[in-house]
Amino acid sequence: MKRSEITDRPTVEPYDHPTGGWGSVKSLVEKSSAEGLLASGVWAELSRQNKPDGFACVSCSWAKPAEPHPFEFCENGAKATIWEITPKRADRDFFSRHKVSELLDWTDHELEKQGRITTPMRYDAGLDQYVPVKWADAFAEIGAELNALEPTSVVFYASGRASLEASHMWQLFSRIYGSNNLPDSSNMCHESTSVGLPESIGSPVGTVVLDDFEACDMMFFFGHNTGTNAPRLLHQVHDARKRGVPVITFNPLEERGLMRFKDPQSPVEMLSPDEGVKMSSDYFQLRAGGDVAAMTGIAKALFALDDAAKALGAPRVLDADFIAEHTAGFEDFERFVRDTEWSAIEARSGLSRDDLEHTARVYARATKVIANYGMGLTQHRHGIDNVQMLVNLLLMRGNMGKRGAGISPIRGHSNVQGQRSVGITEKPELVPVDKLEALYGFTVPKEKGLDTVEACRGIIDGSVKGFVALGGNFSRAVPETALVEEAWRRMRLSVQISTKLNRNHLLPGEVTYILPCLGRIERDTQASGPQTVSMEDSTACIHASDGRREPASPELLSEPKIVAELAKATIAGRGRVPWDEWVADYAKVRDAIEKAYPADFKDFNARFRTPGGFRRDIAAARREWRTDTKKANFKVPNGLDPNPDIDTNGADVFNLMTVRSNDQFNTTVYGYDDRLRGISGSRMVILMNREDMGRLGLRDQDRVDVETHADDGVSRRVENYIVHGFSIPKGDVAGYYPELNPLIPLWHHAERSHVPAAKSVPVRILKREVRAAAE
Template sequence: MKTKDNPEQASFHEYTNSAGGWGSVKALASILTQERVLGAGTRVLMKQNKPQGFACVSCSWAKPADPHMFEFCENGAKATAWEITDKRATPDFFAAHTVTEMEGWNDLELESSGRVTEPMKYDIESDRYLPVSWREAFDDIGARMKIMDPEKVVFYASGRASLETSYMYQLMARMYGTNNLPDSSNMCHESTSVALPKTIGVPVGTVTLDDFEHTDCILFFGHNTGTNAPRMLHPLEAVRKRGVPVITFNPLRERGLVSFVNPQSPLEMLTPARTAISSQYVQIKVGGDTAAVMGMAKHLMAMDDEALSSGMRRVVDVAFIEEHTEGFSEFAQAARDADWDEIERHAGVSRTELKQAAETYSRSNAAMLMYGMGITQHREAVRTIHMLTNLLLMRGNIGKPGAGICPIRGHSNVQGQRTVGITEKPALAPNDKLRELYHFEPPMKKGLNTVEACEAIQQGGISAFFMLGGNFVRAIPDHGTIEPAWRAIPLTVQVVTRFNRSCVIHGKTSYLLPCLGRIEVDRQSSGEQAVAVEDSTGCMHGSRGMSKPASDQLLSEPAIVAELAKRILPFNSRVDWDAWVADYSRVRDAIEATWPDIFRDFNDRMWKPGGFQRPLAARERSWKTPNGRANFISPRGYEPDPDMPAYAPGVLRLMTVRGDSQFNTTVYSLDDRFRGVWGTRRVLLMNCEDIRTLGLNSGDFVTAVTVSTDGIKRSVSHLRIEPFDIPPGCITGYFPELNPLIPLAHHALESKVPAAKSVPIRLVAEAMEQA
């Protein structure tokens, strides 16, 4: 495996095969061999996403009650191999490398060191991490945090911690005295959590796997399913084989939404057979979603007005609108008044394409709308989600079989963490129940979200930053301003499985606390333990580890949280942290006591095949909004960025993406076969005409510079230009390598999600720059 990123020697050639197929089989064999777990990995994968097995540690797509023989996708298998790897980052590894040396390594090189096996503490004199006992680590961390102002301490949670760990973590933070509980949702789907409660009264999607069997139309917006949730391709394949149209809106023609070969079908694997996933692919400009949806709504209203005048069947669902919604008249008039020329300019596609999509949608009786971070990571993300909901409400497509909205969450339990209290917003925390159950006064001051925590770090206002998993320093924007400030934090603590960028960019005192992975056997004093997670469709699942732990020095995440809690909190007879660690079912009892409506009979139901569903009022057409109705919300224009008019001369809209061999900040390989990129991540993929207009050539090297007004120069140098099928004025490159280009203030209005999908940049040819 090549780990050195050398863009000069990289190759670029179009990948014409479908998603899945022999390409996925080859990638699976490659990752198992690379991590030296070919035999063990094959056995473990047979239990992935199965009843009585373990929930995938990567994406959060739904787990079926009747699973396939191989109920894992290519990227899920890579995540599993990454966790059960035979590679180890032992004290000998840390003794051989200074932290300064490792700062020069890329993300793949850092994580390729393997699983961290013992707790480590940074030693400034040797510039190395040195082994430390668990007791010494906890005693020192606890002593430091116990005298800190709780409002200056941050408890970050990545999306993979279980429901049990997350519950304990939020309780510890609140008993400590803070709501500083930013999480990975702040960086991805917080826009969903802000937008949907205003329109349909719930913060999550309404679609379940059963709806795929009843739908007769699917709309996709801003999601690369073939890389980020490949198991969804199975229900999509079934939908397409019965003739259901799938209309995709995306700036890039992603392979997984073009065609799919099912690796579990001998017929498809041994013949040229493939399933065309999208029946219509609308290749909109970056940030053009609001305009595109308004174009569809405008045509639907024109069709409805014509039907009304001719006495034909209405196109909009009048009965549903009158009984269940508010604001339709205003929205309908806004759609009628919308200007087609303006819509086409902002969407980047013709009215003919949008009318075709609207007419297909109008013929459906039950339609689902799916979207990903191509929607949520924009300045106007909340506005766009309101528009998506408007489109569904027009035809009554919320709260009936085969219909609904489906935000496709990323990390494996990021939605579940919110369900059990990981939130910086006290209004969303179960404070009354916590007060009743544990006899303490929960803090009522709003805590810091991800962007606000970074702002506080920039200002020197954070005393300690505790990371429950993840790779926070790498995932956030504005590296050039955040990383120097991060080094001044008095204490940083990271719960880790593998070494990553956040380990080498550290505070003055820094600890690495290695934990058991979800796939590993977790044995406590009462026996082997299991945990639970929530998937993207609001279903809860049990997960049981089955692989031998990477080291006998590892502690479970609940044990780490409990040991810290015992050192930073006063004694509370209502919380027996040791008993909770001994038997996780007691934590689930506590979760049930806190949310009895959601988690009724939690321990009895956690192994139900397919999971048990959380109740969602919108599925029953009950609207938990202030006015008790589902709400149409008319948009404020179509610009993707209110502070930066779209597509100014010389300005390109950068869309950061993940590669085929990547999950979040974890990079498994330097190749991205679906986009035809081999051997590098230091690349910008551009429209051919833009390359010519800017006087560049394929293979040139440029520096990307952010267009901003704050006086701070943000740039990433030595990026190779290559032509790609992307709309004019748009450009794409890889996350997190291009995160230094994203100003911290460049975030979604209302939700504060970093707007990584629409960053205004200019390119400077490196020869010109040197001159």
């Protein structure tokens, strides 16, 4: 399928139905049927998803309960399972029929729709095709190529799919080889969390678990489309709303998941004619990037309420005892908030003073509050400020380190948080260097490695010579897509460990391999018998995951096996890692993880089958602050504007935010219908405020080009998109990731954390007829 075939006339109609409900059921039946799975046991597989004796979802990382629902999966999680267990195959015959240059014209959806890759493949430049290769030959040549390169010129990328076992082996392989270049998908999403939270509370992850949602009496949501990106969390929100808990949501777009939800697990709700449970007691459409301003307004109103309470001799609104005993930096924070004018807060947030004061009053009445957030906070140039400002709000009222309260960053991919827990990081100070060196007899490289943005720079300038990927679709997921894709072909070595075909495979370097691996749902049998792997969820709980399905091909190897064979071919005789023993029995890898991280993984093998998982040691959850001050720190933001040097308030420059549809997960696109936004038939759509469209003389279905507003000598443009009016603040526009990644400059990222600022990209919208006439 060519791109031109899906950009004709998409429809955009209001969708007023709840998330979940019969819409989800219908979608899953259609997806199962399209993959030829309705009669092949798909529902039996889904019944094992996220169960203590089943497999961990290959989609999002939301927590797995100890007492699961009969069907403990969401619509997108089920789609991910259907997508992985498809009977379709990208086999030897497929690759013999298609040249790579031909496949480049296919869409992301159509590439992955070919099914599971069955055979290790090597790119043949003369044929412009992938051809089969024996595993032994692939490992030998890749090892030789790696040994011919300078280790610091090679990147070892890890997607969020890989297990704890494979991830720990991967980082050992990279470091023994001599490279700390270990970027991962968290670099693109929640690195602002990983940098911001340790400075504020001494923990790089959230402080809440599922039980806290049962005890809370209020929730915040900032910048998260829960109905698409973590739908199982809707069960906790649903239950809270039914007991009267206020849920206040801040998001530029009206997302159905936090508006209405009908629980597919409840026959009563499914058969009811009503439109489900109202999920947000208040829903505020702030301007994209207006989060610090909104939170400053809430804090300012809290100070005013506290002042009034003190004047009346009433109980304080602020938790003065908690602030005095457990925090530092409060005075500077208070000064910043009190000095910030309401006019600036309203202008930047796009919200009224009345709305923010109302929020503060609701918050002041609550005693146990959870603050949930997603990439709407982290993917801004001031992403760290956003995260730390939300922590500030919680600290003001003592909502940290007690049951029913805390910070809840909602991570994306299923084990992206867990990979960090076992060593996937470019920062050597975050790994137990002394333990690794003592255990395995090698010297850990001490210089910082490359993160995702730095890896992209290295690919573009030619300093990165080799790229070995444990999963993912790196070139499609990153910003500056055009320059990265062009430069990728100049690399010496490109190796992709994958389950399905994606665009990154179509950018061959001089030496290029696809190494197909088992999926998480499939049976993994090694010398000691069937193997189990493990994952960490968003609440830092560790779970076992057992695959039982017949592998898609007898030629597939497991990720741990591939990592071990690559290591043996590359670093034989270096270090004391018993690669073969670990592959024969993954329990020995877990023993090794426990030795390296004894506090977090004590009795790993004995505990990881615990229903609901066992939790890592999160000190902030018990009010132990592992910060420089030994207290939780109020942090003062750098200002209210995420793009202080770019004017997006005028008539010409708009603030673009990239979004995901409910028919995709990360770069995986399951189809062209974004049911929850009422969009069908295409992803080449730009959503705009109707007043903005009127100013530009645009109507629904008009075609536009979108250009990045930047004066750096690089032309960034996507063409032939269709514009539609939508409920979005004036000055903001939205469109789909990853198609709009070419508009994001590589330098446009969060300060210090380097997360691409994909939620606030300055762009111009150009009507195509106008451009054609001008040219």
